[in-house]
Amino acid sequence: GVDVSSYVSLKNSGVKYYDFDGNDLDDIGYFKFLASCGINYVRVRVWNDPYDSDGNGYGGGNNDVASAITMGKRATEAGMKILIDFHYSDTWADPGNQKVPAAWQGYTFEQMKQAVANHTKDVLSALKERGVTNVEWVQVGNETRDGMLFSSDKAITGQVSENAANFAAYVNAGYDAVKEVYPQAKVIVHVDEGHNLGRYTWLFGELKKKGGKWDVIGMSLYPEDNNWQDLTTNCLNNIKILSDQYNCNVIISEIGMWWGSDQAAPMMKKMVDGCKAISTCEGIFYWEPEVYNNWKPANYTTLGWAAYTKGAFDNSGKPTAVFDAYK
Numbered sequence: 001g002v003d004v005s006s007y008v009s010l011k012n013s014g015v016k017y018y019d020f021d022g023n024d025l026d027d028i029g030y031f032k033f034l035a036s037c038g039i040n041y042v043r044v045r046v047w048n049d050p051y052d053s054d055g056n057g058y059g060g061g062n063n064d065v066a067s068a069i070t071m072g073k074r075a076t077e078a079g080m081k082i083l084i085d086f087h088y089s090d091t092w093a094d095p096g097n098q099k100v101p102a103a104w105q106g107y108t109f110e111q112m113k114q115a116v117a118n119h120t121k122d123v124l125s126a127l128k129e130r131g132v133t134n135v136e137w138v139q140v141g142n143e144t145r146d147g148m149l150f151s152s153d154k155a156i157t158g159q160v161s162e163n164a165a166n167f168a169a170y171v172n173a174g175y176d177a178v179k180e181v182y183p184q185a186k187v188i189v190h191v192d193e194g195h196n197l198g199r200y201t202w203l204f205g206e207l208k209k210k211g212g213k214w215d216v217i218g219m220s221l222y223p224e225d226n227n228w229q230d231l232t233t234n235c236l237n238n239i240k241i242l243s244d245q246y247n248c249n250v251i252i253s254e255i256g257m258w259w260g261s262d263q264a265a266p267m268m269k270k271m272v273d274g275c276k277a278i279s280t281c282e283g284i285f286y287w288e289p290e291v292y293n294n295w296k297p298a299n300y301t302t303l304g305w306a307a308y309t310k311g312a313f314d315n316s317g318k319p320t321a322v323f324d325a326y327k
Helices: 007-012 027-036 065-077 109-129 160-181 197-209 228-246 264-276 321-326
Strands: 041-046 081-086 135-140 186-191 216-221 249-255 281-286
Touching (some): 041 065, 160 186, 160 197, 186 197, 186 249, 197 228, 216 228, 228 249, 249 264, 264 321
Parallel strands (some): 041 081, 081 135, 135 186
16 A cells, blocks of 8 residues: 555646656556555545645645545445544644643643544544545554643643553544444554554553454655665564454554665565554555655654655656566
């Protein structure tokens, strides 16, 4: 699979994509190109309200429900299935950035739990009602290394190191809502650094103790030229260890490497082949192949990050050898 969350925003800003022969790809053409490479799933993130008071997007694809529906329909047309990635925030959620949505500020614990359930159910119902029936996985939170919905109020926060029971309750609210709309969909709890086993055993140990529910463990992995052999080996080993320890399957929700590296393609081949060889690994999603030419998929200027360079197209919009790993 691949994450396509920024595709609509990029196309709206005039970005063009080409196939290996240099043919210009229109919207459905892009998704069919992905399918021709052997990609059969897409991942789409959802933010609560990705617009500021002036109606401007925060960046990164302005991933509202309408955007998710658009990409869900295109994926369906191309014969693909879908992973929906809830951030439970108005903007990027990651290990250090788990902001409560503006509309949920001041909520009590019970209100927050209900808000998670309502938002999850509302978004998934909107997708289903518009013909997006092929949702196979749903992430309840994004890179929740230490939980989600952080608050300075310990009675409310979903930060695991402060209140693990709250995190479990919020995850369960999302879990139950997913099953109401898509009973067959599998619920993912997602953590970063797939090579770091301790990060997983701590989080899922806490979640298990507090009665948290999940179907699949999600991982991120972002190797570099000087460490990809070790990181990928460790990650593949961790998939087996975690599957045994928690009696569940594992999925690589995100993976990426600098597009210009001659090591990116062999890294992906090792990971795709490695994941296929592990019966408890459900798939692997590249993040975000459509981002190229130093486009900034987030408010990177404010956050102090460099422009994203780990897509899978070169700076002219042509696909790199990373896609060969899926064939």
